[in-house]
Amino acid sequence: MYHKSFYAFGTAGKPVPAVVRRYREEDIDELIDIQSECFPPPFPSELWWNKEQLGNHVRLFPEGAICIEVDGKLAGSITGLLVGFDPGEPDHSWADVTDNGYIRTHKPDGDTLYIVDISVRPSFRKWGLGKHLMQSMYELVIERKLARLLGGGRMSGYHRMADRMSAEQYLQAVVAGELQDPVITFLLRCGRTPLGVVKDYLDDEESLNYAALMEWKNPFYGR
Template identity: 35%
Template sequence: MTELLQSPDKRFAVVQSEPWMAEALEAIQQASFPSLAKNQLITAEHYRAHMQVFPEGQHAVIERETGRVVACSTDLCTQVDFSHFQHRYLEAVGGNWLTTHNPSGDWLYGADIGVHPEYRGLGLSTLLYTARQNLVRRLGLKGHVAGAMPKGYAPFQRDLAIEQYVQKVVRGEMFDPVLSVQLKRGYSVWGIIPDYLDDPSCGNYGVFIVWRNPERLL
């Protein structure tokens, strides 16, 4: 395996996902999204397909000493119409098969990112976001977009509209375990996506986020 990135303590490395990892990737997916509808979870079979469709866009984090796969991300290339950004997750990712991947697309779309609960708080999502942004630069794309899951929203949805919640997170008045991390990685909020997926932890909402490649004039 060729290491694409290392953590500062050299304990972890980002590599391109390989077929032997598929079952471990599925386990990470299930542990990361326990309340996501089962028909929207990515399976080992899906992950193997992703590696065939767009191998460069599939990243895994391994613990170097043990070889254990502990985090992963999935991306595809697409075209983005920012005036019609609302969509559903499964439609964007071809039912989790990445059949929507467009080799001529000029944006990278973040289909998935997950860190095994035993390895959270170690900066692994930062490693994966850095790898994704490096890929954007390497391919000369305009940037990276995703439908972020505001996973801290559920306890507040009776008192706050999703727009109010997101505004408070953006202003730093509230912390969201997903969106706050992405904002720190240089992403900005473009808009809200109702019925993005089926997960009560985020009220089924997605937040369309954008990171623009600073090396490319848009």
């Protein structure tokens, strides 16, 4: 059973006890509430987690169903599944890889941990909780001796720049530090690196359906 205790630091700078653990059936209602807070309109509400999806996460791959509590309050979650990945054929959609979030595509012998979703309540942003959640998945990659962690990052600021640059140019500008993107910049700070842009990845007006495919390679893989 995965359980990690530490102190989180909020905006006031005061240390607060926090725990990263697997989420359970009894957490499902609150996890759906977190989704609604994290992805308000125009993000489609039908893409929020539902009870069947979350039940599958707990049942099919509990190691990849992780949440974080701060002072006893559920503050965020991250979800993954195992897949096979061919770097020579990177194009895919979120729906195809994740089975629309139901993760029945989970492959126990897969070499890649694919991130389905990461969410942190807005009231807990700037606490560094997203990095702790991502770190828990890096630990899983190492524990399971996988090749990599992978996932598509929403380019949520792209819609503001789409009349001036392509999605590929936007990603390059974010990596160069010329632009800041709420999602891609966060993933870069977590140690993820971009493999390229995937079109028609997710129904997302802010990203114009594009995503940056972002990787973290296991530094111990093959050693």
